[in-house]
Amino acid sequence: MASTNGRRVTLKDVAEKVGVTPAAVSMALLDNGRISAEKKIAIRQAATELGYVGSSAARALRNQKTNTIALIVPLTATHVFGHSYFTHVLQGVTEACNRRDVQTLLATNADEAHGLAAYERVLRGNMVDGAVVTSAAITDSTVQRLSQGGVPVVLIGNFPYLDEPVTVGIDDRAASALATRHLLEVHGRKRLIHVAGPRDHQTGLDRSLGFADAVREAGVDEGSLIVESDLTEQGGATVIDELGSRLADYDGMVFANDDMAFGAITALTRLGIGVPTEMSVVGFDDFGLARVVSPGISTVRVPVEEMARDATERLLQIVDGVPGWTRRDFDVQFIARESCGCSATETPREL
Amino acid sequence: MASTNGRRVTLKDVAEKVGVTPAAVSMALLDNGRISAEKKIAIRQAATELGYVGSSAARALRNQKTNTIALIVPLTATHVFGHSYFTHVLQGVTEACNRRDVQTLLATNADEAHGLAAYERVLRGNMVDGAVVTSAAITDSTVQRLSQGGVPVVLIGNFPYLDEPVTVGIDDRAASALATRHLLEVHGRKRLIHVAGPRDHQTGLDRSLGFADAVREAGVDEGSLIVESDLTEQGGATVIDELGSRLADYDGMVFANDDMAFGAITALTRLGIGVPTEMSVVGFDDFGLARVVSPGISTVRVPVEEMARDATERLLQIVDGVPGWTRRDFDVQFIARESCGCSATETPREL
DNA sequence: CTCGACTGGTCAATCGATCAAGCAGAAGGG
DNA sequence: CCCTTCTGCTTGATCGATTGACCAGTCGAG
Numbered sequence: 001m002a003s004t005n006g007r008r009v010t011l012k013d014v015a016e017k018v019g020v021t022p023a024a025v026s027m028a029l030l031d032n033g034r035i036s037a038e039k040k041i042a043i044r045q046a047a048t049e050l051g052y053v054g055s056s057a058a059r060a061l062r063n064q065k066t067n068t069i070a071l072i073v074p075l076t077a078t079h080v081f082g083h084s085y086f087t088h089v090l091q092g093v094t095e096a097c098n099r100r101d102v103q104t105l106l107a108t109n110a111d112e113a114h115g116l117a118a119y120e121r122v123l124r125g126n127m128v129d130g131a132v133v134t135s136a137a138i139t140d141s142t143v144q145r146l147s148q149g150g151v152p153v154v155l156i157g158n159f160p161y162l163d164e165p166v167t168v169g170i171d172d173r174a175a176s177a178l179a180t181r182h183l184l185e186v187h188g189r190k191r192l193i194h195v196a197g198p199r200d201h202q203t204g205l206d207r208s209l210g211f212a213d214a215v216r217e218a219g220v221d222e223g224s225l226i227v228e229s230d231l232t233e234q235g236g237a238t239v240i241d242e243l244g245s246r247l248a249d250y251d252g253m254v255f256a257n258d259d260m261a262f263g264a265i266t267a268l269t270r271l272g273i274g275v276p277t278e279m280s281v282v283g284f285d286d287f288g289l290a291r292v293v294s295p296g297i298s299t300v301r302v303p304v305e306e307m308a309r310d311a312t313e314r315l316l317q318i319v320d321g322v323p324g325w326t327r328r329d330f331d332v333q334f335i336a337r338e339s340c341g342c343s344a345t346e347t348p349r350e351l
Numbered sequence: 352m353a354s355t356n357g358r359r360v361t362l363k364d365v366a367e368k369v370g371v372t373p374a375a376v377s378m379a380l381l382d383n384g385r386i387s388a389e390k391k392i393a394i395r396q397a398a399t400e401l402g403y404v405g406s407s408a409a410r411a412l413r414n415q416k417t418n419t420i421a422l423i424v425p426l427t428a429t430h431v432f433g434h435s436y437f438t439h440v441l442q443g444v445t446e447a448c449n450r451r452d453v454q455t456l457l458a459t460n461a462d463e464a465h466g467l468a469a470y471e472r473v474l475r476g477n478m479v480d481g482a483v484v485t486s487a488a489i490t491d492s493t494v495q496r497l498s499q500g501g502v503p504v505v506l507i508g509n510f511p512y513l514d515e516p517v518t519v520g521i522d523d524r525a526a527s528a529l530a531t532r533h534l535l536e537v538h539g540r541k542r543l544i545h546v547a548g549p550r551d552h553q554t555g556l557d558r559s560l561g562f563a564d565a566v567r568e569a570g571v572d573e574g575s576l577i578v579e580s581d582l583t584e585q586g587g588a589t590v591i592d593e594l595g596s597r598l599a600d601y602d603g604m605v606f607a608n609d610d611m612a613f614g615a616i617t618a619l620t621r622l623g624i625g626v627p628t629e630m631s632v633v634g635f636d637d638f639g640l641a642r643v644v645s646p647g648i649s650t651v652r653v654p655v656e657e658m659a660r661d662a663t664e665r666l667l668q669i670v671d672g673v674p675g676w677t678r679r680d681f682d683v684q685f686i687a688r689e690s691c692g693c694s695a696t697e698t699p700r701e702l
Numbered sequence: 703c704t705c706g707a708c709t710g711g712t713c714a715a716t717c718g719a720t721c722a723a724g725c726a727g728a729a730g731g732g
Numbered sequence: 733c734c735c736t737t738c739t740g741c742t743t744g745a746t747c748g749a750t751t752g753a754c755c756a757g758t759c760g761a762g
Contacts, residue, residue: 010719020742023720026718051475057417057477058408060411061406062718062719084438104456106454108445125407126408127419373749374713378751406748410749
């Protein structure tokens with residue numbers, strides 16, 4: 001429990017106490033067969049008494065394996081995604097890591113000062129065995145280099161422009177079309193606005209394509225509009241303010257995420273435009289916000305936590321050299337709440 | 352940029368390319384004075400060309416310093432605190448770490464299977480130079496051991512039972528009294544209920560003491576009630592359901608956090624009890640939820656992000672052996688919204 | 703001309719854990 | 733009785749980066 005008079009307890013200390021060499025102690029603790037049962041017991045006991053905890057640095061150096069993975073959140077993504085997305089990812093990643101007794105390193109900064117993104121140094125410096133990368137900008141070449149640079153990487157999101165990435169994601173295009181069709185078919189809306197996310201993220205691109213698909217199929221693409229915003233609550237409100245009187249020409253809005261939808265609903269309410277009566281609204285993500293606000297935001301639930309867990313598990317497999325899937329798509333679910341015109345009771349209280 | 356035919360690039364590779372010893376390369380990259388300017392340039396150039404990134408394991412072993420700190424979230428706390436608290440802490444910690452080019456390791460599991468909390472192994476195994484520990488249960492002896500075990504630790508919260516901890520926190524008791532007095536003095540409420548958090552966390556204890564202080568001062572302690580719940584939204588709703596008809600005897604509620612307040616407001620509304628008209632409600636924390644729901648929840652804003660940043664900065668100082676403060680208390684702010692009876696306009700839209 | 707002080711490196715040890723190879727002693731087989 | 737095979741440990745090298753000790757050459761002062 002206590003360390004030998006303040007200094008760190010090493011294999012050598014344990015070895016001396018038992019009267020063997022450090023090598024023997026190492027073998028005993030690793031349950032290597034070449035150590036006798038009695039000595040193993042004695043060694044383990046001594047190790048416990050001294051409070052021996054192996055040096056992770058030494059082990060990492062020797063084994064060329066750190067038992068740590070990184071969760072990489074490119075700076076751009078930190079801005080782009082709200083708090084809650086991140087939390088869900090983290091939950092999934094740490095859960096998978098804990099199960100395998102692997103540590104999680106969080107890499108968020110793109111420290112250009114040193115000419116190398118900090119997370120690239122983390123990976124290349126063998127500080128981790130691999131990384132889960134959350135949806136990065138299309139323009140981020142680091143992801144490209146990493147996924148080819150020998151470091152095992154699993155990406156969350158869609159990366160059609162990468163060579164042979166291992167990814168887990170959802171079909172954003174189909175999901176967005178699904179949400180759009182809900183407004184068209186269930187609520188009979190005909191003049192829709194899509195508020196897209198930044199086009200330098202694949203997600204923004206795909207969700208807007210899905211919207212376009214749906215309105216085209218329905219033959220109402222002429223009367224529809226696509227604008228772009230920044231995925232923030234403020235951004236959603238700004239869109240409403242900027243559209244102003246033109247809003248009268250539309251009866252439904254499909255947002256690329258819930259934050260914007262929420263900001264927009266607040267702004268619409270302020271303008272006296274009823275949601276869902278005059279303007280039917282759907283969001284995207286369902287990371288938490290959509291459920292608690294009023295009116296509840298109808299949205300597409302993206303199972304980020306499961307995705308992150310799966311991504312991590314696959315990563316750990318890859319690190320271990322286990323072959324497996326290269327692409328996993330998760331199903332999404334449309335969650336009907338009030339903002340589209342569905343009754344609240346369709347979704348029973350879920351905590 | 353590329354690694355030498357797949358293998359990792361070491362000092363030796365760079366040294367060979369330039370025609371010097373690894374020692375010289377090391378010194379050059381560390382800008383040691385004993386290397387000539389020309390050689391430094393040549394070495395740096397070669398290092399860049401080869402894409403040299405030092406091995407963090409080797410460096411950690413040699414320097415006995417990992418340039419990594421852990422953010423420890425004892426399992427109990429993960430349950431107790433909602434998502435948003437965690438996100439704020441993380442934001443603060445990573446921000447401070449990034450500024451100093453230090454990595455952040457996330458340790459959340461209390462893996463009893465191995466007889467030692469995983470985060471204790473992380474610290475004792477010198478995987479990190481120190482740790483920021485988020486508010487742990489009073490009963491968690493690991494925190495006690497860690498804060499005495501030679502590993503630099505900074506705690507977020509109040510730990511009166513620890514010997515000489517370095518902590519950053521708020522005065523929960525005074526803050527809770529502040530919120531309570533708001534209901535008493537500004538809104539003239541006289542029969543209050545306090546819904547406390549678990550008593551095995553100092554925060555739960557202190558906030559309930561603050562409530563007691565305020566009602567006693569006001570001479571309305573006779574008519575007041577304290578119940579305990581679990582800090583969840585569901586818990587808040589359950590409290591309301593269980594109190595049932597007894598709620599008619601009260602006109603105000605002080606919750607130990609916003610999640611419970613939200614759950615309670617939803618339940619109260621369902622019962623036809625008007626908030627704030629019949630029941631004036633205040634929450635605690637202001638981590639996000641309180642602002643977005645309707646009615647907006649009046650609450651005490653706890654500046655977790657700043658606290659976490661400060662804690663991390665102090666930790667890094669301690670790691671460097673810089674003397675400094677041992678206890679830092681942050682000011683809190685009462686945020687008036689609708690749930691207590693104040694008008695919403697008192698808090699202009701803040702995003 | 704010689705001694706001390708620089709300059710610009712090189713050498714070798716070190717940080718701890720691991721493992722292939724080695725080696726002493728006992729046991730077993732012919 | 734000698735030779736092989738185990739068993740159970742020890743030796744020594746290794747993983748990369750760092751740094752104190754050392755050293756060859758140069759320069760300036762006395």
